[in-house]
Amino acid sequence: MVSATREEALEMLNGYLSGKLSKEIIYQWALKIVISDEFDKLRVKDELLSGVIHALFDLHHEGEEEKFNPTADELEYYRNCLEGKIEFKK
Numbered sequence: 001m002v003s004a005t006r007e008e009a010l011e012m013l014n015g016y017l018s019g020k021l022s023k024e025i026i027y028q029w030a031l032k033i034v035i036s037d038e039f040d041k042l043r044v045k046d047e048l049l050s051g052v053i054h055a056l057f058d059l060h061h062e063g064e065e066e067k068f069n070p071t072a073d074e075l076e077y078y079r080n081c082l083e084g085k086i087e088f089k090k
Contacts, residue, residue, distance in 0.1 A: 003042070004033050009052045010082040016056070017075060023059045030057035048088040052078045 012029055015021030033039055034057050043050040055070040055078060070078075081088040 003036075003038050004049065004053060006046070006049050006052075006082055009049055009056070010079065012056060013052060013075060013079050013082065016059070017072075017079065026056050027060040030054075030059075033057075047090055048078075048081055051088075052082065 012021065012026055016023070016026045030053050033042075033053050039050065039053075042053075055074060059069055061068045077086070080086045
């Protein structure tokens with residue numbers, strides 16, 4: 001069973017935004033969760049966490065598909081939500 005917590009997601013997000021973790025490391029972490037049987041349950045149980053994981057998973061796009069990558073502003077929004085600074089809006 002593969003699962004994730006908000007704390008883990010925030011750690012990965014902070015690592016990426018600070019440049020300490022590469023896109024590939026973030027993508028591999030998120031991929032394990034997205035392809036797990038638990039992800040569908042997570043999407044219902046915690047929309048913020050599943051949104052963050054999906055955004056981190058989307059960092060893998062390259063070339064013309066990079067337009068599908070989350071923006072820095074979107075990632076900052078997720079970080080602020082995870083830190084409780086702002087309310088998550090679905």
